[in-house]
Amino acid sequence: MSDSDSGRARGVLDRAAAGMLEASVLQRLAIATASTVAALAVGLLVVAAAGYDPAVFLRNVFEGAFGDSNAIARTLKFTSIFVLTGVSVAIAFRAGVFNIGVQGQFVVGGFATVISILWFAPMLPEGAVGGVALMVLGTLAAIVAGGAYAAFPGALKAYAGANEIITTIMLNFIAVGVVGFLVEGPFRGEGQRAPNTDRIPEYVELPQLVYDVPDFSILGLVVALVVVAVVAVVMARTGFGYDMVTSGHQEAAATYSGVDAKRTIVKTMTFSGMVAGVAGAVFAIMMQGYYSDPGGVATYGFDAIAVSLLAANNPLGVVPAGLLFGGLDSAGTHMRINSDVPVQLIDGIVGLVVLFVAAPELFRMAAERTGLGGEKR
Amino acid sequence: MSVADYAARNRFRLGSAVALVAIAVLAVALLDVPLGDIVTIGFVERSLRAATPIALAAIGGLYAEKSGVFNIGLEGFMIFGAANAAAAVWLIGGDSATQGDLWLAILAAVAISLVYAAIFAVLLIRYEADQIVAGLAVWFLGLGFGPFTAVIIWGNRNSPGLVGIDALTVPGLAGIPVLGPILFNTSPLVMLTAVLAVAAWVVLYRTKYGYWIQAAGENPEALDTAGVNVTRVRYAAVIFSGAMAGLGGAVLLAHAGSFTGTGDTMVNGRGWIGIVAYLFGNYNPVGAAAAALLFGGLDMLQIQFQTAGIDLPNRLVNLFPYAAVIVVLTVWGSTRMPSAVGETYESEE
Numbered sequence: 001m002s003d004s005d006s007g008r009a010r011g012v013l014d015r016a017a018a019g020m021l022e023a024s025v026l027q028r029l030a031i032a033t034a035s036t037v038a039a040l041a042v043g044l045l046v047v048a049a050a051g052y053d054p055a056v057f058l059r060n061v062f063e064g065a066f067g068d069s070n071a072i073a074r075t076l077k078f079t080s081i082f083v084l085t086g087v088s089v090a091i092a093f094r095a096g097v098f099n100i101g102v103q104g105q106f107v108v109g110g111f112a113t114v115i116s117i118l119w120f121a122p123m124l125p126e127g128a129v130g131g132v133a134l135m136v137l138g139t140l141a142a143i144v145a146g147g148a149y150a151a152f153p154g155a156l157k158a159y160a161g162a163n164e165i166i167t168t169i170m171l172n173f174i175a176v177g178v179v180g181f182l183v184e185g186p187f188r189g190e191g192q193r194a195p196n197t198d199r200i201p202e203y204v205e206l207p208q209l210v211y212d213v214p215d216f217s218i219l220g221l222v223v224a225l226v227v228v229a230v231v232a233v234v235m236a237r238t239g240f241g242y243d244m245v246t247s248g249h250q251e252a253a254a255t256y257s258g259v260d261a262k263r264t265i266v267k268t269m270t271f272s273g274m275v276a277g278v279a280g281a282v283f284a285i286m287m288q289g290y291y292s293d294p295g296g297v298a299t300y301g302f303d304a305i306a307v308s309l310l311a312a313n314n315p316l317g318v319v320p321a322g323l324l325f326g327g328l329d330s331a332g333t334h335m336r337i338n339s340d341v342p343v344q345l346i347d348g349i350v351g352l353v354v355l356f357v358a359a360p361e362l363f364r365m366a367a368e369r370t371g372l373g374g375e376k377r
Numbered sequence: 378m379s380v381a382d383y384a385a386r387n388r389f390r391l392g393s394a395v396a397l398v399a400i401a402v403l404a405v406a407l408l409d410v411p412l413g414d415i416v417t418i419g420f421v422e423r424s425l426r427a428a429t430p431i432a433l434a435a436i437g438g439l440y441a442e443k444s445g446v447f448n449i450g451l452e453g454f455m456i457f458g459a460a461n462a463a464a465a466v467w468l469i470g471g472d473s474a475t476q477g478d479l480w481l482a483i484l485a486a487v488a489i490s491l492v493y494a495a496i497f498a499v500l501l502i503r504y505e506a507d508q509i510v511a512g513l514a515v516w517f518l519g520l521g522f523g524p525f526t527a528v529i530i531w532g533n534r535n536s537p538g539l540v541g542i543d544a545l546t547v548p549g550l551a552g553i554p555v556l557g558p559i560l561f562n563t564s565p566l567v568m569l570t571a572v573l574a575v576a577a578w579v580v581l582y583r584t585k586y587g588y589w590i591q592a593a594g595e596n597p598e599a600l601d602t603a604g605v606n607v608t609r610v611r612y613a614a615v616i617f618s619g620a621m622a623g624l625g626g627a628v629l630l631a632h633a634g635s636f637t638g639t640g641d642t643m644v645n646g647r648g649w650i651g652i653v654a655y656l657f658g659n660y661n662p663v664g665a666a667a668a669a670l671l672f673g674g675l676d677m678l679q680i681q682f683q684t685a686g687i688d689l690p691n692r693l694v695n696l697f698p699y700a701a702v703i704v705v706l707t708v709w710g711s712t713r714m715p716s717a718v719g720e721t722y723e724s725e726e
Contacts, residue, residue, distance in 0.1 A: 036483075046522075098509060129697050161705035163656075165449070165509065169649050170699040177699075181692040295640055306517065309510060342528035344638075348521030355514035359506035 001219065028312040031360045035310065036324065039352035043345060053339050060341070064334025065327035074333060077216035077287065079118040079326030083224040084279035085304030086318040086325075087231050093313040094235065096248030097265055101168025103151060103301025104175035105273040107294040108149045109142035109280030111179045114291040115187065116141035117200045131203040137203075139281040146277020147270045149175065154269025158262035164269070172301070178293045180272040183291055197291045206286050215257075220286045225319070227278055234271075244268050276301065284332065298329070306350050309357045325350070406631020414685035420677060422559050428666070428673030430455065430569040430629040430644075434651035435658070436577045437621025443581065443660060444614035445594035445607075445717045447502055449512025449642055451622040452648025454490055456519030458626025459643055460526045462486035463536050463636035474540040486627040487620050497613050505721045509608040517649075524638030532640035542566060543635030566628045570666070577662035590614055594715030597722040607722045624647060646699065653702045657709055666704075672698045 044054040065075050085102050092099035117138040120167065124130040153171055156162040180195070190197035235241035247264045247373035249256035255261050279300065284291060307325050311317030332346040408601040434451045441448035465485040470478035497515060500506040524534040531537060545568075547561040560568070581587035593610040601607050626644060630636060637643035650672050657671075658664025675697040682689055 022407070091389045100513070119563055134492070156703070156707050160707045162703070166649055167703050167706055169646065170702045174647055174696050177692050177696040181690055184692065185690070256621045302517070302520075305513060342525050344521055344525035344528055344534070347517060347522070348525055351514055351517030351519075351521050354504075354517050355511060358510035358514055359504045361504040362500070365504065367449075 012178075015092035022095050027315050028314075028317075031318075031357065031363055032109055032110060032310050032312070032321070034363045035356035038356045042352050043277060043349040046264050046345065046348065047341060050341075057339070057341050060335050060339045061328075061331040062275060064331035064338070065131020067334075070213065071330060071334065073211035073213045073216050075323070075326045075330040076211075076218070076221055077213075077326070078218040078329040079323050080216075080224045080286075081279055081283055081300045082307050082325045082329075083221075083318055083322035084227060084282060085276060085300045086230055086307030086322050087315050088225075088275035088301075089304045089308035090267055090311060090313045090315050090318055091231060091235070091244075091275060091368045093308055095244040095250075095264070095266050095268040096164045097154070097272075098159070099150060099153075099168055099269060099272045100305065101150060101301075102166050102174075102272070102276045102279075103241060103299055104168065105149045105276035106280040106283070106301040107172075107175045107179055107272075107297065108144035108262070110143035110284040110288075110297075111182070111280070112141040112277070113195050113284040114200060114283040117285075118198055121201050121204070124203070127203055129165050130334040131205065134201070134204045134259050135206075135281075135285055137277060138285060142277035142281035142284075143274045144277070146186075146280060147274040150276065151266055152269040154266040155217040156263040157269075162350075179291070180293045180295055183293055189290070194283060195293045199290045200285070204285065205289070213280070215287045217286055220282050223278070223282055224322075228315055228319060231275065240267070280317075286325030303329075303350055306354045306357075309354055388504060409476040411427055415678070415681040417681070418555060418558050420674070420681050422563050423677040423680065424670060425559065425567045426564055426632050426673070427676045428669040429564075429567055429632070431647050431651050431672055432570050432666040432669035433628060433652055434622040434623035434648050435654040436574060436662045437618035437625070437667055438652055439655035439658075439660045439662065439665055440577070440581070440590060440614045440621075441618035442655070442718055443455075443715055444590045444611045444718065445715055445722070446498075446611050446615050447508045447512065447719055448497075448615055448618045448622075449509055449652070450497060450515030450648075451512075451618070451625075451651050452515070452644060452646065453512075453515030453519035454494065454619045454622035455629065455644045455648045455651075456516075456523040456642050457493060457624035457655040458486045458490055459602045459630040459636060459699035460519075460523035460626075460638070461489045461623070462627035462630045463539060464526055464530055466539050466630075466715055467530060467536070470540070472537065472539075476540070476543055479540050479542060483624070483627040483631060486630075487624050490623025490626075491616060491620045494616045494623070495612075497619060502608060502721070508719055511677040519644075520642065523642055527636055527638045536638075538635050564632060566631060570628070574662050574666040581662060584592035589604065591715070593722075594717055597717050601724050603723075607724065611722075622651070625651070650698060650702055657705050659702060660715075666671040674703065676700050 019056040044057065047057045056180060064071055066072055088102045088105070089099060117134045120134055121130075122138050125135055149171065150168075153162070153164050153167040156167055157164040183197055184190075184195040187197050189196055190200070206219040208217055210218045235245060243254065243259045243264050244267070246257075247259055247261050248268075251261055254264070266362045283300070303325055307318060307321045310324070328346050328349065332343040335341060335346075336343050394491060398424075409439045434455055435544075437454075438448055438451050446607070460558055462482045466474045466482035469481055474482075482656040493515075497511065501508055501513055527534050527536055542564050544563050545561075545565040550561040553561070572627060579587075581590065589600060589610045590613075591604050592605075593607050593614070597607045600610070626645070629643060629647065645687075654668040657668035658666070676695075677699055679691055679694045682694055705712070
């Protein structure tokens with residue numbers, strides 16, 4: 001290749017990279033990809049430093065996430081929950097409200113689902129019709145409970161100036177403690193050895209259409225995608241969504257145009273908590289079938305923060321990000337049995353993803369340093 | 378803020394504090410709570426022990442925030458401090474570690490925290506990372522890699538019994554009634570924390586370095602004009618905050634005597650409570666330590682309730698500190714932050 005050729009190729013590459021850095025959507029996609037790759041790379045370094053074989057680890061991750069139909073069903077199961085909790089986080093973050101309490105709202109919602117289904121079950125006919133009615137009632141209960149549990153810190157932020165990051169984290173601890181106490185004592189199922197509620201009736205379940213596994217139905221994923229679509233439309237096409245996003249990004253302008261910023265905060269939190277409630281309902285009905293001590297329930301609401309950030313808090317972007325995290329969690333489940341690498345590594349990698357997403361400047365500077373992106377910026 | 382404003386706010390603070398005390402007194406009187414069984418010398422001593430990790434993290438956090446950087450990663454740094462101190466004491470002394478090994482391990486944990494905090498500071502200051510998101514990331518990293526370390530070493534997220542710090546008995550002074558057992562026959566880390574809190578106050582309010590830190594957060598332009606490098610001041614404050622939180626985690630471990638990595642780990646929100654402690658203490662190191670004592674006391678109520686025969690489920694009593702945090706934030710929520718917090722500063726040379 002001649003010098004001028006390589007120069008031209010370089011120019012094309014520079015322009016492409018520069019264009020990518022400019023284009024907002026592409027840029028965010030690039031940052032998300034770079035963050036994920038960088039996090040996995042650091043994760044592999046840690047694996048190697050701890051004395052394991054990174055190649056084996058990587059193979060375990062892929063086998064665990066997509067290796068066979070069981071693995072895929074498991075990945076999609078976790079994905080359904082991550083998409084829902086991720087959208088819940090995205091709603092709040094988009095509006096500039098840091099709802100770190102999705103985990104708590106998810107727990108409270110799921111518990112409300114189980115309790116209301118157990119309570120209504122004797123009043124309704126058994127069988128498919130009753131099952132659907134109970135699922136609807138249970139989900140409504142979760143939406144109300146999750147929404148209310150998020151509205152509370154929203155109101156404290158709006159009207160008393162209490163930092164929502166800290167209040168929602170405290171409410172996570174309180175949700176786990178109180179629900180844990182309730183399933184240990186007052187709501188413990190009869191004859192249950194473990195601190196669990198009674199099981200919800202057999203007929204209250206989503207039908208197995210594609211995968212024949214007990215704790216996942218493709219309908220769970222469909223519910224998640226429908227919620228994504230609804231949220232995306234609300235955020236982009238309604239006055240409420242517009243108020244939410246503008247007051248998050250340009251509070252002064254929003255206030256000037258007559259938006260009540262305080263009420264918007266409360267509404268945003270409520271909306272976010274309602275979606276977290278749906279996530280809790282899907283988890284309770286599809287995955288568990290009863291409620292256990294939430295101290296032992298996986299931290300879908302925490303990891304959702306990473307899901308949402310990776311998606312640049314875009315409701316649609318949450319779908320691929322949720323798939324990535326679903327795959328990671330699924331790989332973790334697989335590794336627990338088939339590998340001696342501690343699964344806590346997966347949590348660490350989640351942290352690394354968040355760290356890299358927090359510092360996009362890192363990649364911009366790296367791109368500049370290597371010459372990609374030319375003299376832009 | 379005008380003087381009248383300030384007075385009004387303080388009146389509000391004072392008023393709400395009085396109201397809280399009144400409610401507490403009323404509750405004690407109406408419910409016939411055996412107060413004497415609850416507020417014992419042992420309780421005060423335990424509360425002080427429980428308060429030290431929170432106070433250390435809070436002092437670190439307020440230095441960072443005073444300098445204009447919000448270190449929301451205190452919780453994560455505490456987890457790393459505890460896990461690294463546990464790992465270090467195991468590597469140095471195995472299952473028969475001595476007190477000397479423990480002190481060495483605490484030092485090692487602080488040294489490692491310094492390195493982590495330096496990386497964190499570079500990301501925040503040089504690479505202008507989002508302070509909230511990066512701080513959350515530190516927490517996530519701690520929740521992942523803290524227990525990961527434990528599993529690598531012990532094959533379990535919890536360590537076996539390691540070594541706890543011995544009480545330091547000061548001959549003579551320990552015999553003083555009430556004060557003796559509380560201050561002179563307890564963990565030496567309690568006294569260390571008290572000394573650090575006072576030292577942090579002196580540095581912040583009585584030395585030029587303290588004024589630099591305050592100026593970096595309130596009016597970076599003026600500090601820059603005066604010829605002091607704002608970025609360097611902020612680096613120092615953030616690294617200090619990470620090291621203090623790491624020390625807090627190590628102290629927590631030294632008091633507990635073993636590492637717990639299940640759930641939200643043994644730190645269990647203490648870093649977040651630390652943030653609230655310095656807000657409550659109005660960014661004053663001594664005030665923050667006092668606020669930490671409040672949360673430490675609430676944390677230790679459970680034992681008192683048991684000995685006093687008050688029958689409340691543990692699971693619920695354990696939630697008191699978290700509930701108190703929400704009350705404090707609601708009543709004192711609008712604390713005045715340094716004006717330049719969260720803004721990156723670029724010197725115009």
